[in-house]
Amino acid sequence: MTKISKVTTARSQGRFDHLAYVLRENPITMLAFVMFGLIILSAIFGPALVPYDPLETNAVKVLQPPSWDHWFGTDNVGRDVFSRVITATRLDLSISVAAVALSFVVGSVLGSIAGYWGGWLDSVLNRFFDTIMAFPLFVLAMGIVAALGNTIENIIYATAIINVPFYARLVRAEVNIRRDAGFVRAAKLVGNSNIRVLALHIFPNALPPMMVQVSLNLGWAILNAAGLSFIGLGVRPPTPEWGIMVAEGANFIVSGEWWMAVFPGLWLMIAVFTFNLLGDGLRDIVDPRKRT
């Protein structure tokens, strides 16, 4: 009754048009996408472009403050902090993207099953997720890495496992409210099996809130990976990695060599910040209802 019908233009919009529209409408999303682009670029091309070899030590230039030659200064064995920070992007990003992708897939499958079929399966899965969430998650991740062994893959698995319940719960709720929706019943009538209905009709409708979760989670996963490295699990020195670099730099902050810890920390913060900003934009992009 009270809705004012919006003037809709009768043109079909491609994915690209819609992307451009979302970016134009929201400058913060625009900023987030630009920063995300830069992070991706430095992950891909960074290692090839950095001025110094991130592993090369130089006993002459130890603990130098930021200068024109060394933008972020040098560390206690004379390595260029800037080169190391940029090089580390690839590793940190891969760990978090891989972990998030893994938990997204596993969480989506388990959550969809629990939400769609319900019953004992739902109860069992839910109690399982409750169990995971009952642990302090970082401690659980530490335990998993310690038990499985100190490798990058295991960091990814650990990060993925502690994130699965969040995805699964979200998907479960979204699937559950649509289980008996009219369009789902209509989809069954035209010959879709349960699995097809779930995969092609219900699950895609859960994507918008999932995207927000994904982007927040990417930031969180980076922090988690860096955190594990910080306490000495996972990535091992001398590999450039933000968490290790902050850990190593922390020893020198007291003595005034702040740049060793601050710059990797800053980069970590920028990355997390970018992912957090990205969420709303991603949601708008995957939601066709935003196209008018």
Add this chain to the structure above:
Amino acid sequence: MLSVKDLAVSFKTRLGDVNAVRGISFDLAKGEILGIVGESGSGKSVTSYALMRILDAGGSITAGHATYSGLDLRRAAERDMRDIRGREISMIFQNPRAALNPIRKVGYQIEDVLRQHARATRYDAQTKAIEALKAVRINEPEARYNAYPFELSGGMCQRIVCAIALACDPRLLIADEPTTGLDITSQKAVMDLVRDLIRQRNMSSILITHDLALAAQYCNRIVVMKGGLIVEQGDPVQIFTRPEHSYTRKLVDATPRKGESIRSLLPPENRQAAPNHVIHDTVLLDVRNLVKTYQGKSGPVQAVKNISFQVRKGQSVGLVGESGCGKSTTSEILVRLMDATSGEILFDGQDIAQIPSQGFAKNRLRSEIQMVFQDATDSLNPRYTSRHTIAEPLKQLDKLRGQELAARVEELASLVGLPFSLLDRFPHQLSGGQKARVSIARAVALEPRFLILDEPTAALDVSIQAVVLNLLVDLRAKLGISYLFVSHDLHVVRLLCDHVIVMKDGQIVEQGPVSTVMNTPKADYTKSLLAAAPQPPTRRQSV
């Protein structure tokens, strides 16, 4: 008492200002019931919100005056308005369940209003609340005082809302679609109650509705709105018998009434002769002793109690009943989304009740039995374009691909009168009528022999309903489909169906040819259903 002059309301939106109400004037005398009638988007609700000054953010009165017994409602301070709302002017909203606080006992909710306006103290609030419940003719008011909204039926909830609205003896009652979503017998009960209370207390009232017949029955005067303007006002008989404005005439035509044919719902220039559909003697669907039992919290609940009926090839059967009578359960079982507890469903001689609903998607009979769902918005996937939606059954069951598929989708779109330019839109970019067309196109895509229509027009404006019903009549003649038309509206069933089944509490109380059941009903329940439907003044038979 209330005088509105050149009132204009506009909303600021992303796409610029939208003028929802564009200068309307009307007066309301003491003791009068004024009906504001119009279709969605006509600005009728906005008018009432403007009077109460409860417009959404971004909305404002841009011109005109509204004077309520000497007080300028447009300029009154917010504090004065708060005093007026509830005590002088009160309002009944569309959805009674949404208007009540779900976690508070209804008695307390009445007390809240009484105490807010200092009509009761802590000590006598309960007595007064029970009195208010008595006034709206609720049985056992003492027991209902302690009920939560979810324990009450829709009609009961609306009575509670009435009780809240009337608790402080307001002098003006604004009812915004008070009976939408209620069954036809509770609609009558609520409307009769409201009318009686208004007369008893010598109040005035504004009834906002999309249903011209309802307004005609209960109002002294009717204002017809369209696009934010009043196109016509007059007394109900005059509006029905001598509508002056073309839009009023269109609305009057589209209101289903006794003695009309399906084509006369349309404007005269669109009335072609209704095509005849052929009813064969062969029985297409034979339902025998169908039973459905649910496992409820307090023991088994029988939703469908041993019903039997037949649908012949090409025949349209109406299934009528109020909410909870088992008609939806029956249609879900017939369309094989749900399994029956016992009974046979012979489709073309084969017992399809034996085929479990879980595996029915792969059965060759899947394409023969289809359904159009009640709410077109809910039944379209928000992520699928119209083209995608219509193409899905063709891809899944007819295995059409590429060029052939595209051609068939366009053929179906033209069959249901959907412009091709709308095929690439998402559901939220379509109007209600267009969405109904998409869902009908999807249902007939596979050329089913049996189509269940579950109140396909319930959410539509009357003029759109008229078009959709006529579309269904045309499709039936072209494709030779048998319909099972599920509805609570006997008028609509009469227009479309050959045979009617009346259900109550999971049982069939009466069935027979439409003319017999409608003109000489035998069961008391059928009689009360027929009596409850608003009867607009009939006009001279024209055309």
